[in-house]
Each structure stands twice: as C-alpha cells, then as structure tokens.
Amino acid sequence: MYTYKEIWGNGRLLQHLQNAVNNGKTSHAYLFVGGAGAGKRMIAKTFAKHLLCTAPKEEPCGVCDSCRVFDSGNHPDVIHVTSEKKTLGVDEIRGQILETVDIKPYHYDKKVYIIHQAHTMTVQAQNALLKTLEEPPSYAVFLLLAENMDVFLPTVLSRTVTLKLNPIAEEEVSRYLTQKGAVPSEEAVFFAAYGQGRIGHALELIEDDTFRQMREEILTKMSRLPAMSLSDALLLAKEWEVYKNDYRFLDIIGLWYRDLLAAKSLRDEGFIIQKDKKDMIFQAASEPSESLAKKAAAVVKAKERFIQNGNFRLILEVMLMELKENRT
Ligand SMILES: [Zn+2]
CATH class of the missing domain: 1.20.272 (Zinc Finger, Delta Prime; domain 3)
Structure with missing residues (x-):
C-alpha cells in the first residue's frame, strides 16, 4: 500500500520526490497540479508516507511504526485539510492549519498537511496561509493538491515547489484497468480513452x-x-x-x-x-x-x-x- 512502484505514470515526478527524501532535501511546500482523478492524492500520500518513514530507502520501508500506522489510515502526523463547502475558506485554514501548526509532531519528525481541493482556496485563505508558508516550523510540510494553478497568488506560488502531473498514455490506462480487473478488456479501451489519461477519472466513470x-x-x-x-x-x-x-x-x-x-x-x-x-x-x-x-x-x-x-x-x-x- 502506498509505494511509488504502484503508481502508474509520472515517473520523473516520482523520481524527484524519491531523491528529495533520500538526500534529505525536501521543501516545506509542494503544489501538485493535475485534473480530477489524475493521481494527486495517491502521489501525495505516498510522498507523505515516505517523508514520515523512519527507515526510508527508495520507497517507504513499509514495516516501521510510522509506515504501519500510515497504512492503517490514522497517522497522527498527517492532517487532511478539507472543506464541506465549495471553497476552502479562511475558517478552514485557521481551524485546520494555523491553530495546530505550532504544536510539534505527535510522534515523528515531520508533520504533513495535505490540502485537498487547494484550487478552491479563497484569496483570504491563501493570505492566511501565506505567513506560515513563509516561516514554517522546521517539521511542517504542506502538500497542496489542485486541479489548476491559475487561482494561486504569486506569493503563494513562490513559496511552493510546483509539480505538474502528466496524463498517462491511453494504452497504459487501458492496461491498468484490465490488470486490476476493473472492466473486461473490450471496455477498457473505451474507458481509458474517456478517462483522458487519468486512471482515477477512468475508474470513477466505470463506477458511474x-x-x-x-x-x-x-x-x-x-x-x-x-x-x-x-x-x-x-x-x-x-x-x-x-x-x-x-x-x-x-x-x-x-x-x-x-x-x-x-x-x-x-x-x-x-x-x-x-x-x-x-x-x-x-x-x-x-x-x-x-x-x-x-x-x-x-x-x-x-x-x-x-x-x-x-x-x-x-x-x-x-x-x-x-x-x-x-x-x-
Ligand atoms: Zn517506514
């Protein structure tokens, strides 16, 4: 669960993340940009697991306490920032990030905030987050997941490492769908084409x-x-x-x-x-x-x-x- 080798496509992007962890040169904020179902969540979670692993190699080790807790879905130092509304407003940023960011990690070296639907952040929310992005506590890492980057303030962009996800070749998506038994192979080509190079999107359509x-x-x-x-x-x-x-x-x-x-x-x-x-x-x-x-x-x-x-x-x-x- 949550290893780089399970992720299809975006090899260079993954390599960049793997090297950063291996060389101990990770940034405090990353912006993952890609359409719905492109794999942002999968990549960010794998990266978060790797960041928190206590014996990381090319991959998160999978056996340390941190990795095991991560796989159970209840890692105390991974915070998912979400909104029940259509936008991520200043209240969500304050309540879910600013009020907790100064509290040291519960157990591990890092504290990872995964900000979902970051492209729905209001300008006020971005401004509220900015100060923390400018002077983050040493242990904090922010992973912003967004479908596009037009909405971000230049000041926010300048504080984040932007990583764009590429669509995967249709044949690859089709191979994935068949291999995972999501649909019979005759249907796989259609859903792959319709999924526009995004595995998650194709899977969503299959369920729809x-x-x-x-x-x-x-x-x-x-x-x-x-x-x-x-x-x-x-x-x-x-x-x-x-x-x-x-x-x-x-x-x-x-x-x-x-x-x-x-x-x-x-x-x-x-x-x-x-x-x-x-x-x-x-x-x-x-x-x-x-x-x-x-x-x-x-x-x-x-x-x-x-x-x-x-x-x-x-x-x-x-x-x-x-x-x-x-x-x-
Ligand atoms: Zn581990």
Missing part, C-alpha cells in the same frame, strides 16, 4: 451508473438514427434535454462517429475505441467516410456552442439535421 446508462441510451439512438425520419430525429433534441448539464453525451456521440470512421476507412477493429460495441459499429458504418467526417465535425461544433452557453434545443436540432444529411 448514470454515465453508463447515458452511453447505452445514446448509442442505441445513434444506431437507429439513419432509419429515423427527420421529424423523429428532431424529437431527440427534446428527449436529450435531461442531459442539458452533462456535455459528456456529446462526447459519446463524437466518439460514435470517430469509431464509425475508423471502421469504415481502416476496416480493422484494432482501431476502434469502443471495442465492446464493435458489432454495432461495423453494422452502422455504411456511409462514405466524407459524410461521416462531416458529421463528426458537426458534433464538435455543437459542443463548442454548448460550452458557449447557446440555446440547448436549437444547438441540438441543428446538429441532428446535419447528422441526417448526406446519406447515400
């Missing part, structure tokens, strides 16, 4: 029944679309209003055309992302490639308009008309 149902529903309709009358097709714009706040349905439609194109042009299932739907896809891939490419572009355009907050029904109707065009 709403997403799975939406996907089934959309794909069934897409396979029937060519046989539908235009007026029936336009009714889908009304039906899909339930997805108004979830643009992922457009990604599913986009991926449908992407796979039809792959099936049509390459005639090789190796290039299909949604391998679990390959029969459906080969059956539907009867149109000329140019027509499929145009439709894929129509979906992309719809998504852009959707992000710009255009009229939902109108955007979908225009898209559906384009998807019904050019049949040969």
Whole structure:
C-alpha cells in the first residue's frame, strides 16, 4: 500500500520526490497540479508516507511504526485539510492549519498537511496561509493538491515547489484497468480513452451508473438514427434535454462517429475505441467516410456552442439535421 512502484505514470515526478527524501532535501511546500482523478492524492500520500518513514530507502520501508500506522489510515502526523463547502475558506485554514501548526509532531519528525481541493482556496485563505508558508516550523510540510494553478497568488506560488502531473498514455490506462480487473478488456479501451489519461477519472466513470446508462441510451439512438425520419430525429433534441448539464453525451456521440470512421476507412477493429460495441459499429458504418467526417465535425461544433452557453434545443436540432444529411 502506498509505494511509488504502484503508481502508474509520472515517473520523473516520482523520481524527484524519491531523491528529495533520500538526500534529505525536501521543501516545506509542494503544489501538485493535475485534473480530477489524475493521481494527486495517491502521489501525495505516498510522498507523505515516505517523508514520515523512519527507515526510508527508495520507497517507504513499509514495516516501521510510522509506515504501519500510515497504512492503517490514522497517522497522527498527517492532517487532511478539507472543506464541506465549495471553497476552502479562511475558517478552514485557521481551524485546520494555523491553530495546530505550532504544536510539534505527535510522534515523528515531520508533520504533513495535505490540502485537498487547494484550487478552491479563497484569496483570504491563501493570505492566511501565506505567513506560515513563509516561516514554517522546521517539521511542517504542506502538500497542496489542485486541479489548476491559475487561482494561486504569486506569493503563494513562490513559496511552493510546483509539480505538474502528466496524463498517462491511453494504452497504459487501458492496461491498468484490465490488470486490476476493473472492466473486461473490450471496455477498457473505451474507458481509458474517456478517462483522458487519468486512471482515477477512468475508474470513477466505470463506477458511474448514470454515465453508463447515458452511453447505452445514446448509442442505441445513434444506431437507429439513419432509419429515423427527420421529424423523429428532431424529437431527440427534446428527449436529450435531461442531459442539458452533462456535455459528456456529446462526447459519446463524437466518439460514435470517430469509431464509425475508423471502421469504415481502416476496416480493422484494432482501431476502434469502443471495442465492446464493435458489432454495432461495423453494422452502422455504411456511409462514405466524407459524410461521416462531416458529421463528426458537426458534433464538435455543437459542443463548442454548448460550452458557449447557446440555446440547448436549437444547438441540438441543428446538429441532428446535419447528422441526417448526406446519406447515400
Ligand atoms: Zn517506514
């Protein structure tokens, strides 16, 4: 549990952390930046365990008191800073950090604060934390986990070592999902592609029944679309209003055309992302490639308009008309 070798991807970043501990040259504050489900928590926790290990080598030893307590999830010198609100405000920083930071570690050499959703910190909260970041007690280490870094004050950034997590290659994510038995291998490629190089994100989608149902529903309709009358097709714009706040349905439609194109042009299932739907896809891939490419572009355009907050029904109707065009 919580070793670097269990972590997939981001090898250089991990090496940096491992070297820092091994050489006794760790900083007082680190900012881990990466999308949701990219592995920030996993990496920060492993690093915290390593920092606290009483016999660290390349990895946390796993057998010392500190490592054992850490694995039980109740390490007294690891403090998780969280908020029940949408933002991390000054109250959370005061109550969870400032009021305890001067108290020496309970048992070990260091005291590690893991600040979750750090990108939701208000300016006041950052200012409240700043003084501690500028003059931290020798034992304190702050690990800030954030989805982006635009929100941070330059003064906060200048006090932290910023480490950006990279997405992992889709094949790697897919291999991970299959190896861990998260999904059958035909589905792994799809969830890996959809997870955008973030293992945690892919795992979340696998657990997300709403997403799975939406996907089934959309794909069934897409396979029937060519046989539908235009007026029936336009009714889908009304039906899909339930997805108004979830643009992922457009990604599913986009991926449908992407796979039809792959099936049509390459005639090789190796290039299909949604391998679990390959029969459906080969059956539907009867149109000329140019027509499929145009439709894929129509979906992309719809998504852009959707992000710009255009009229939902109108955007979908225009898209559906384009998807019904050019049949040969
Ligand atoms: Zn240890």
